[in-house]
Amino acid sequence: MDRTGLLIILSSPSGAGKSTLARRLMDWDASLRFSVSATTxxxxxxxxxxxxxxxxxxxxxxxxxxxxxxLEYAEVFGNLYGSPRAPVEAAMRDGRDTLFDVDWQGGQQIRASALGGHVVSIFVLPPSLPELERRLRARGQDSDAVIAGRMRKSRDEISHWAEYHYVLVNDDLDETEHRLRAILTAERLRRERQGELGRFVKALMEEET
Amino acid sequence: MDRTGLLIILSSPSGAGKSTLARRLMDWDASLRFSVSATTxxxxxxxxxxxxxxxxxxxxxxxxxxxxxxLEYAEVFGNLYGSPRAPVEAAMRDGRDTLFDVDWQGGQQIRASALGGHVVSIFVLPPSLPELERRLRARGQDSDAVIAGRMRKSRDEISHWAEYHYVLVNDDLDETEHRLRAILTAERLRRERQGELGRFVKALMEEET
Incomplete structure (x- = not known):
């Protein structure tokens, strides 16, 4: 296996279903590695x-x-968040893809890094902002002031949608999961991502028939 | 709908399952249009x-x-084959994707045409050349001399695998069909392919919450 693992970046405003989708992708593909962020x-x-x-x-x-x-870091609501580089590079060498649950700042830094050529970036949009606010309130975790802050951050996050390779509107979790699986399946089939193909074709052409 | 239809190019040596796969894709997606070639x-x-x-x-x-x-044409075994342009352009305007069953010469010409930016090209490899010859013989259509000619053309076709966006090894028809569906699903989700997204996000950001 001389395939290099991909860096799959999943971004979306808080409440658009990103964490659920990330968990479902991990359940679907045991070879996928989740990048656990460091935080203060x-x-x-x-x-x-x-x-x-x-x-x-x-x-x-x-x-x-x-x-x-x-690999990237940012301050959000006064706390630091970052993606440690070493486990990502180890996964890449093993031919395993890494899934990042990061915001637009993280996405920009990873794309701009030396590993940027291996990035597949996906932005998940909510079907509507009132729906997004409803989902944030349904969690029952946060005060009105915190929710207002999250909604401002959501608009800021959404404003960066056009920086991503793929954009999905999450109006149905199962359908969005299906689409994410399709993106991963397809990206792995791109010619330049299949390191072993050159050898396979060389052997194929040398076969006697 | 202001999405522009894609040009999906499917190439492979004869006997690698391309026609069956094209038919299955058409059955799967009724919006897909098959480019019927002209031939002499x-x-x-x-x-x-x-x-x-x-x-x-x-x-x-x-x-x-x-x-x-x-859109492209070539001479193969003394006969002319070509893809008429007008129905492709009509499908693109309607936001419908067109599927092309063409060889490497056709693939090169379509990619080099003014419509090349809308091309998604896929090469299907056989698992082995003896298996390819076995499939050609199983058709029972052709003489030994014709099969030998097809095998020479197959090697020529395979030598162009690296010009395609995606490469699939067809060792299982169902799995290869699944992968082709994933490629079409993913390519349609690429940001630049979703013409209506800009308006959707603009409307989203203007929503009161």
Whole structure:
């Protein structure tokens, strides 16, 4: 296997279904690796260190940034979030694709990085903004002020939709999952992504018939 | 609908399953239009004019070429084959994709044409050359000499695999059909292929919440 793993970037405003879709893709394809972000924000109830996030201190986070160990990072609502580089590069060498749940800032930095040629970026739009707000309220986690802040951030996020390779409107989770699977299946079939093909065709042409 | 239809080019050596796959794609997606080639070769038993080919005379064929009415054309085994341009342009305007069953010469000419930016090209490889020869013989249509000629042409065709966007090895028809569907589904979700998205996002951002 001399295929290089892809970097699949999934972005969307909060509440558009991105986390559910990411989880479904991971369930569908066991070879897919999820990029667990590092963050300086405190864990929410139920969040597990190393699974949902790598919870870390601002000092440790900045040291990783200074050492070039973050593929991308950004400050959101006063907390730092970043994608550690080493596990992504290890997955790429193993021919495994990595799934990133990052915002437009993360997407821009990964595309602009030395690994940018291996990126497939997907933006998930909500069917409507009132629907998005309804989904945020249905979580029952946040105050009105926090929800208002999230909706402002959502508009900011949506304004970057045109920077992505693929854009999906998530008006039906099953259909959107089906489309995401199709995108991954197709991207892996692109000629330049199939490292072993050259050898296969060479052997094919040398066959006696 | 202001989406422009795609030109889906399917190439492969004869006997690799291309015609079966094209038929299955047409059955799957009623909006897909098959580009019926014009040809100067006589009909084989069971072939219907206007459905399998537009059977035409060399004179009428060359007149279409001179008038720029062929998107591509080539001579194969002494007969002329070509793809009439007008129905393709009509389908594009209607937002319908057109499926082309053409060889590498046709693929090159369509990609190099003014419509080349709308092309998605797919090459289907056989799992092996002895298997390809076995499939050609199983048809029971051709003499040994004709089969030897087809095998030479197959090697010539395969040598052009690296000119295509996607490459599939057809070792299982159902799986290859599934992959072709994924490629069409994904290509239609590419941002630049969704003409109506800009308006959708504009309307989304103007919504009161």
């Amino acid at each position: 924000r405190p864990p929410r109830p139920g969040e597990v260190d190393g699974q949902h996030y790598h919870f870390t201190t601002p000092g440790a986070f900045l040291q990783m940034v200074e050492q070039g160990q973050m | 070769r006589p009909p084989r038993p069971g072939e219907v004019d206007g459905q399998h080919y537009h059977f035409t005379t060399p004179g009428a064929f060359l007149q279409m070429v001179e008038q720029g009415q062929m």
